[in-house]
Amino acid sequence: MAIRVLVVDDSGFFRRRVADIINADPRMTVIGDASNGREAIELNDSLKPDVITMDYEMPVMDGITSLRNIMIRRPVPVLMFSSLTFEGARVTLDALDAGALDYLPKNFDAVAKGTADMRRQLTEKIVAVSACRMGRQDKMAEPSVTTSKAVAEVPVTSAPLVTVAPAVTVASGTVRADRDQALAPAVRESAPKQLKGVELVLIGTSTGGPAALQTLFKSLPANFRKPVIIIQHMPASFTQAFAERLNSISSLNVKEAKDGDRIVPGHVYVAPGGMQLMVESRGQAAIRIRESDERVNYRPSVDIAFASAAKHFGASALGVVLTGMGADGREGARLMKASGGHIWAQDEASSVIYGMPMAVTKAGYVDDVVALKDVGLKLATELV
Known part of the structure; x- marks a missing residue:
């Protein structure tokens, strides 16, 4: 069965190009896309993807807040697209703390051209992290939860959004x-x-x-x-x-x-x-x-x-x-x-x-x- 991927980015061009790369690989398929973190939470709940690719800088709700909510509501492997700057590194490390499994450089030129290296990195990482799905759902430590005004102002259906203390230890599958x-x-x-x-x-x-x-x-x-x-x-x-x-x-x-x-x-x-x-x-x-x-x-x-x-x-x-x-x-x-x-x-x-x-x-x-x-x-x- 093909790996089901949700693509999240505020750039429509970037979403389309990433989707083209993913859909060209017979091992995976894009089942939906979102332009902000709130939509990502809703689509993760309804579409139940195997993997999410996500940007961190988006309107309505940023990627880190969205990621923390996803790890509470329905944990799923997440690949972050990251800027290769010192500040980008800090944000990416925050994302990894919040539960993201891995990251890729956000290079518009490489994505636009669909370079062989870009295609290989993206598809190989999706395949690798997709195997971690059950482990993340079964084995993730229970995080502590606190609410915040900023999050409360962006309600989503069913479970409320939260700001969570990141869990930094995840397992990759049932105990073997x-x-x-x-x-x-x-x-x-x-x-x-x-x-x-x-x-x-x-x-x-x-x-x-x-x-x-x-x-x-x-x-x-x-x-x-x-x-x-x-x-x-x-x-x-x-x-x-x-x-x-x-x-x-x-x-x-x-x-x-x-x-x-x-x-x-x-x-x-x-x-x-x-x-x-x-x-x-x-x-x-x-x-x-x-x-x-x-x-x-x-x-x-x-x-x-x-x-x-x-x-x-x-x-x-x-x-x-x-x-x-x-x-x-x-x-x-x-x-x-x-x-x-x-x-x-x-x-x-x-x-x-x-x-x-x-x-x-x-x-x-x-x-x-x-x-x-x-x-x-x-x-x-x-x-x-």
Whole structure:
């Protein structure tokens, strides 16, 4: 059955072009469109789409308010179209906090021309997030609710509109513990053990990562002394805003990584978007930021960061692979394991997209499979 998509944008031209791209793919079909956030809520209730694409700047009701109401009334995977500016990054991060699963750059030229890259990104993301629908309905944490005058002035049929505190943890499907057991039986049967000598933690993630990382870093105590490097697939204009957001909720010092940064215990470094991050240990451990080869799909790449950790840190490095599309991190995890390093992977039940964690788990490189809610505590208690 084709994936049913609702397209939401205040530009009629943009809605038509997005609909043309979606309808050209036999796996999906557009079942309706809306020009503002209020219409989006109403059509989500009546048409029951599998996926919504949404802009954030619209009349009557903005995309973030609409999204929060959708997650209360009838949760559904939402892809946000985002401006590639610093302010656009902030709004997109708000959308991810509010329940959106992923985002795409809002590029009028690319949409107007229907470029191959635009078509591929849009359709692949729709297919990927559509599988999360049942998990979001069954597993989303119950958010706290408060009403606001601004929302009350825009009534919609049936359930009232609300302003909600965003839920930052979502699951991607019914619990599949049996599958995790089959993929990593040794992990499930072994007792927890402390990791001695780990001096660097690297965390790789993609789709679902911003929310997952906020959950993780809220649980890490201020006395956690291991340096952490985050490799999150993000555009260049997003990572500074994301680092600032993590810094505001974490007890640790979080910053966007710069070339030459010394790797200091208790500090967290976010790999800059559009570039490649590597680590080195000659004398003082440090970070190197380099331009990316055009042939590398991900910028930053988990594989490249993990490979540099394998070379320079060996058995003293721990790689953690969280939710994300694709298999970035699998080759890097292989190199880390070959050099004596350690690998953890997020479990399927708590992953928004079980792509990257599944890739390293199925390849046999994982020492432990961990639910997202347990990663922070496990890092704090098992690294000695």
